[in-house]
Amino acid sequence: MLYFENDYCEGAHPAVLNRLMETNMEKLPGYGTDPYTESAKEKIRRACGCPEADVFLLTGGTQTNAVVIASMLKRYEGVVAAATGHVSVHEAGAIEFTGHKVLEVPGKEGKMEAETLRSYLEAFYGDGNHEHMVFPGMAYISQLTEYGTLYTKAEMEAISKVCSEYELPLYVDGARMGYGLACRENEVTLADLARLTTVFYIGGTKVGALCGEAVVFPKKAPKHFMTMVKQQGALLAKGRVLGVQFDTLFTDELYLKISRNAIETADRLREILRSKGYPFFLETPTNQIFVILENEQKKKLEQSVVFSFWEKYDETHTVVRFATSWGTRMEDVEHLADVL
Amino acid sequence: MLYFENDYCEGAHPAVLNRLMETNMEKLPGYGTDPYTESAKEKIRRACGCPEADVFLLTGGTQTNAVVIASMLKRYEGVVAAATGHVSVHEAGAIEFTGHKVLEVPGKEGKMEAETLRSYLEAFYGDGNHEHMVFPGMAYISQLTEYGTLYTKAEMEAISKVCSEYELPLYVDGARMGYGLACRENEVTLADLARLTTVFYIGGTKVGALCGEAVVFPKKAPKHFMTMVKQQGALLAKGRVLGVQFDTLFTDELYLKISRNAIETADRLREILRSKGYPFFLETPTNQIFVILENEQKKKLEQSVVFSFWEKYDETHTVVRFATSWGTRMEDVEHLADVL
Amino acid sequence: MLYFENDYCEGAHPAVLNRLMETNMEKLPGYGTDPYTESAKEKIRRACGCPEADVFLLTGGTQTNAVVIASMLKRYEGVVAAATGHVSVHEAGAIEFTGHKVLEVPGKEGKMEAETLRSYLEAFYGDGNHEHMVFPGMAYISQLTEYGTLYTKAEMEAISKVCSEYELPLYVDGARMGYGLACRENEVTLADLARLTTVFYIGGTKVGALCGEAVVFPKKAPKHFMTMVKQQGALLAKGRVLGVQFDTLFTDELYLKISRNAIETADRLREILRSKGYPFFLETPTNQIFVILENEQKKKLEQSVVFSFWEKYDETHTVVRFATSWGTRMEDVEHLADVL
Amino acid sequence: MLYFENDYCEGAHPAVLNRLMETNMEKLPGYGTDPYTESAKEKIRRACGCPEADVFLLTGGTQTNAVVIASMLKRYEGVVAAATGHVSVHEAGAIEFTGHKVLEVPGKEGKMEAETLRSYLEAFYGDGNHEHMVFPGMAYISQLTEYGTLYTKAEMEAISKVCSEYELPLYVDGARMGYGLACRENEVTLADLARLTTVFYIGGTKVGALCGEAVVFPKKAPKHFMTMVKQQGALLAKGRVLGVQFDTLFTDELYLKISRNAIETADRLREILRSKGYPFFLETPTNQIFVILENEQKKKLEQSVVFSFWEKYDETHTVVRFATSWGTRMEDVEHLADVL
Structure with a gap:
């Protein structure tokens, strides 16, 4: 069985x-106060060109979103996100569980366009009284998005500019950050993110770690952030587990190097799919590939390949996703070619 | 430097x-649907003599307490705990963050006595109207307790009986379960817990795992428990990380065997401390040892040993804790003897 | 100055x-245990043809929505509402503050169509895993809606049928219930609501009371509902204040009688507006009238009449709302005719 | 039947x-923007000698506590209160429902002593790490207390001083403020409270209003306080109902004058009880009188008087409370004398 279901x-x-x-038998202090965690943070600061950043290591993506968002919002604020954003749809109401509304705006191929955000904010602060409404307290985007698309540098700067004008913190979910950074088409570096955002995270779970996400506040974390991490049950006793992993991933650019494998295998797979005439649901340069299959074709393919159902396209077609990762072997892609 | 600060x-x-x-490069499905997680659950069910149990693997202790408690309580209910209980004091308000009150009752050496619980419940349901009060919705105890003490079988049965009479779910926090089970003095087996409680967890983080706690509902988990786990940001994408660990710990009784090392080294340390005349703050049979040091003595000892401050005893004395673990070497205990 | 801004x-x-x-100086017990509250509840039960109903008196609309919704939903559930619903937009995140998501579906002139709800539910329970999503736990509609429209009996039955099929509780916000009941076009009686819904409320604040909303559970209220009311700070010490008001409103059909005044004055105002050629934004049979004004016209009118800004229509036009109430005098409508 | 059960x-x-x-038929804008509310606020500012104060009118006591506390605390903070405080025990977990812990300290006759608070804060910020604990974010006391006792000026200043030193906001629950102010023994004026606290409320529900509490922030309210009031369902559409009431109560010192009746009748009742040899449970100068009755005596008395059960004293005695109010008639006190 060939496996292209996801990147974790x-x-x-x-x-x-x-x-x-x-490092296993070294006796180390807990809760992220060990030297490996310190070293990991320092290397991440360096990779982001941001020596003053506050860095924290958490365990998973939904957890990170819930902790970051609920730590930064005031209680009368919500987070603005594309209606397709992960926090809107696929986190079981984790944001609302902390008391905050996800303020949905229309997205385009997974992205929130700067003009959409501006219109939303203009409307909110425009005519009429908004005292009875949830205040926009943060903008949430993903790089790369749930749809495998990437913000260009111009797009990222545009959205950052709108946020600055409205003093709205900008948060970038980087669950798949490595697979964005490794794209040939990518224009947005970690240093760009440090310059353009209030907070972002660099995903480990999907990019080489057992678990772990590195939250970067380029300027300053909210006061008592660690207590809020603890309060949401997100503080690992053996912080070393995250520290050692990120320390390794950020040594000699391992994070970037292993991400490239996902892109190279995805590029090859795209080439194969294109040559065989499979229609793409949308064009993506990353490790997430969306194609439209005839339902019969899909059924047949499922006998030898594991991939993801994405959505119904029409009565006789389905959108499916193929994903590659740091661990995908090129030979498996070639085998896939045989059965496509 | 000798290290007896904690068991993690x-x-x-x-x-x-x-x-x-x-198992690292096997391609496995996520979110706990992999075969290692299934195998771990099955072995845990067997170890608890409880083939019908619902078992779930979470990441850490505070997280587990917050998820279990907030999933079982109705919104007008609180959890009854000893005032010294971990959920009352050292979890940064994680329970209150989910909207629930910790209803504190006096504890005795870390334990909640059955009679204390009964009095509390009698008073609540007794004279007067309690419609304006938080309803007791669950009892929370730890085996072994924060004070290193153990419930006897009679004590556990007594508290379970009170709970049954009042239809109050009983939850046992087993962050250090292994170190209880491995004690010579221990009378309460996993099968007893399965018989006497509504839910308990078997701690991995402190007993041989990188991270991980196994939640056991001997009868049945609350409906949609996994969605609530996700909602609290506690669902690991790579569930295999927990599955493989618990599968290993529950193969050939590894969990119990490695726990014994903590007890044997603690027993030897107790012997040494006693022979040297150190006064014990309270008597414990487990891997947690509390002694009273003169402040000068403490200062001197800190130069060669890492241990925990527990509390001020009086102006000139301090209570400190020495802890052993599955990884403590007997030779380190003997070295400690030299400097005590 | 003529006043048509709102109905409160x-x-x-x-x-x-x-x-x-x-009744002011009578000494009465508190928290809704007085005889006037009991009498009010009994009269409301009778008006609903529902002798077994549980009735509760709360203070205001947002409060009632927050209490009812948060008392009925399980913590992994959200409330399905039209995107224009009051709970979605104009309650400052009161629902999310209690931990629940408002699951927005497209509305049509303020109404949620049965087919829209069915599609939503089919999609949710259809293809793919929904374990990581917020479960639909209740449907929320308003009779009459924020747009002044009314559900027909057929529409109400259709939505109730979908709810029954999916075992989804149906909640009707009746902040302006009286103004619906008093419409000539109205087909949905209180008895129909008692038959077709799980819970609804009969608004007092906008229909003759200083404050107060009567929540009706035709079958049974959630267990310990009063404690949840208290927990949300919604329990009035002097319950008599609400009891006496609703007792009076439901004596000799006062509630219905005074509602008719709002409709008669609104009907006359509609007639005037139509005769003068004002374009209606949408057709409504109730006490809420929406017309499109040229911006200049609007400016001029504001010098002698108070009405509500509703939304921008285009660059040169604005939608405004005129509202009547039980207290609107016909002579004021005629004066309005002079300045229109 | 004579009625001394409570003051509402x-x-x-x-x-x-x-x-x-x-003022009933005047057409006024909603949500507290009417002129009566403005006038009430102005008069309250004057009564507090505090022209810069932010004043808000809410509906009830539990609601006010929940709104004020949840609006001022940061999410990692709790409110320090005497274990007997109303927020700890009798508000159905309203504070915890908003996500915050009530940090209980021992009280004395309903009061929190300055030294108790200081010890608590010293311990918290003293030895050891408190990053895993709930931060004290506010102190909550009542004037007059649930036990009918009053803080002296010296006591109030002492507690205010501790709060200042630790930059801890001080909140005074004044549900029965009038009955404190009207006591001969009272030393703490509204101006003192404005000087010594961060926020306090002046109770209307128990002192002459149908409902309503006036929250006073002597310096400044938290930003967007009204939105948070709305978010907690505590914003009355017809704010005039509260405005007119407080405007009247603060015209010509009506609030103080009517409070005196409660004290005069309570003083006479105390005199009667003392002369008849009834033992007092504790000495109070206010409208709350606590005496110890033999259970037989209590049973007999209940046939002609309504009073409150307070607590069990011993097997054969019970503590009961007699309360007077602005509406208690002296002749009823004399009638009570006949049956005592």
């Missing part, structure tokens, strides 16, 4: 696991 | 880490 | 205030 | 109700 189907990159093994 | 200072037991290594 | 601009109907005066 | 058993003071009647 393997364990950790072997170098990460080896480092956990090597 | 090492990584994972080597067998656990090896198994993560061996 | 007067105090209480004089008969209501007189009754408060007459 | 009548409606409103007749002058208040008359004023509601007189």
Whole structure:
């Protein structure tokens, strides 16, 4: 069986696991106060060109979104997100559970356009009284998006500019950050993010770690952030587990190097799909590939490949997703070519 | 430097880490639907003599308490706990963050006595109207307690009986479950817990895992428990990380075997402390040892040993805690003897 | 200055205030246990043809929505509402503050169509896993809607049928219930609502009371509902204030009678507007009238009449709302005719 | 039947109700933007000697506590209160429902002593790490307390001083403020409260109003306070109802004058009880009188008088409370003398 279902189907990159093994019996203090966590944070600061950043290591994506958003919003504020955003739809109401509304705006191929955000804010602060409404307290976008698309530098700067004008913190969900950074088409560096956002996270779970996401506040974290992490049950006793992993991923650019494998295998897969005439649901340069299958075709393919149902296209067609990761082998892509 | 500060200072037991290594590149489905998680659950059910149990794997202790408690309570209910209970004091208000009150009752050496609970419930349901009060919706105890003490079987049965009479779910926090089970003095087995409680958890973080706690509902989990886990940001994408660890810990009684090391080293340390005339703050049979040091003595000892401040005893004395774990080496205990 | 801004601009109907005066010095028990509250509930049960109903008196509309919704939903559930619904937009995130998501579906002139709800539910329970999503736990509609429109009996039955099929509780916000009931076009009686819904409320604040909304559970209220009311700060110590008011409003059909005045004055105003050629934004049979004004026209009118800005229509036109109430005098409508 | 059960058993003071009647048909804007509310606020500012104060009118006591506390605390903070405080025990978990812990400290006759608070804060900020604990974010006391006792000026200044030192906002629950102010023994004026606290409220529900509490922020309210009031369902559409009532109560010192009746009748009742040899449970100078009755005596008395059960004293005795109010008639006190 060939496996292209998602980008979190393997364990950790072997170098990460080896480092956990090597450091395993060292007796270290807990809750992220160990030297590996400190070293990881320092390397991440350097990678972001941002020596003053506050960096924190959390465990998973939904957790990170819930902790970051609920720590930054005031209680009368909500987070503005594309209606397709992960926080809107696929986190079981984790944001609302903390008392905050997700203020949905229309997205386009997974992205929130600067003009959409501006219109929303203009309307909110425009005519009429908004004292009985949820205040926009933060903008949430993903790089790369749930639809595998990437913000260009111009787009990211435009959205950042709108946020600045309205003093709205900008938060970038980077669950798949590595797979964005590794794209040939990518224009937005970690240093750009540090310059253009209030907070973003660099995903580990999907990019080489067993688990773990690195939250970066380029300027300053909210006061008592660690207590809020604890309050949401997101503080790992053995912080070393996250520290060692990110320390390894950010040594010698391992994070970027292993991400490239996902892109190279995806590029090859795109080439194969195109040559065989599969229609793309939307064009993406990343490790997420969306194609439209005839339902019969889909059924047949499922006998030898695992991929994701995305959505119904019409009565006789379905959109499906193929994903690659740091661990995808090129030979599996070639085998896939045989059955496509 | 000798290290007796806590029982989460090492990584994972080597067998656990090896198994993560061996299974690392297998492509597995996410969110706990992999075969290792299924196998771990089955072994845990067997260890609890409870083939019908619902078992779930979460990441850490505070998280587990917050998820279990907030999933079981109705919104007008609170959880009854000893005033010294971990959920009352050291979880940064994680329970209140989910909207529930911790109803504190006096504890005794970390335990909630059955009679204390009964009095509380009698008073609540007794004279007068309680419609304007938080309803007791669950009782929370720890085995072993924050004070290193153990409930006897009679005590556990007594508290379970009170709970049954008042139809109050009983929840046992087992962050250090292994170190209780491994005690010579222990009378309460996993099967007893399955018989006497509504839900309990078997701690991994402190007993051989990198992270992870196994929640056991001997009868049935609340409906849509997984969605609530997700809603609280506690669902690991790579559920295999927890599955493989618990599968290993519950193979050939590894969990119990490695726990014994903590008890044997603690027993030896107790012997040494006693022979040298150190006064014990309270008598414990577990891996947590509390002694009273003169402040000068404490200062001197800190130069060669890491241990925990517990509380001020009087102007010139301090209560400190020495903890052992599955990873404590007997030779370190003997070295400690030299400096005590 | 003529006043058509809203339907809560007067105090209480004089008969209501007189009754408060007459009963003022009686010494009565608190928290809704007084005989006037009991009598009010009994009269409401009778008006709904529903002798078994549980009835509760709360203070205001947003409060009632927040209490009812948060008392009925399980914590992993949200409330399905039209995107224009009051709970979605104009309650400052009161629902999210209690931890629940408002699941927005497209509305049509303020109404949620049965087919829209069915599609939403089919999609949710259809293809794919929904374990990571907020479960639909209740449907919320308003009779009459924020847009002044009314559900026909067929529409109400259709939506109730969808709810029944999916075991989804149906909640009707009746802030302006009286003004619906008093319409000539109205087909949905209180008895119909008792038959077709799980819970609804009969608004007092906008229909003759100083404050107060009567929540009707035709079958049974959630267990410990009063404690949840208290928990949300919605329990009035002097429950008599609400009891006496609703007792008066439901004596000799006062509620219905005074509602008719709003409709008669609105009908006359509609006639005037139509005869003068004002374009209607949408057709409504109730006390809410929406017309499109040229911006210049609007400016001029504002010098002698108070009305509500509703929304921008285009660059040169604005939608405004005229509202009548139980207290609107026909002579004021005629004066308005002079300045229109 | 004689009625001494509580101080909220009548409606409103007749002058208040008359004023509601007189202003009833005026068409006024909603949500507290009417001129009566503005006038009430201005008079309250003057009564507090505090022309810069932000004043808000809410509906009831539990609501006011929940709104004020949840609006001022940061999410990682709790409110420090005496274990007997109303927010701890009798508000159905309203504070926890908003996500915050009530940090209980021992009280003395209903009061929190300055030294108790200081010890608590010293311990919290003293030895050890408190990053995993709920931060004290506000102190809550009542003037007069649930036990009918009053803080002296020295006590109030002492507690205010501790709060200042620790930059801890001080909140005074004044549900029965009038009955404190009207005591001969009272030393703490509204101006003192304005000087010594961060926020306090002046109770109307128990002192002459149908409902209503006036929240006073002597310096400044939290930003967007009204939105938070709305978010908690505490914003009355017809704000005039509260405005007219407080405007009347603060005209010609009506609030103080009518409060004196409660004290005069309570003083006479105390005199009677003392002369007849009834033992007092604790000495109070206010409208709350606590005496110890033999259970037989209590049973007999209940045939002709309504009073409150307070708590069990011993097997054969019970503590009961007699309360007077602005509406208590001296002749009823004399009648009570006959049956005591």
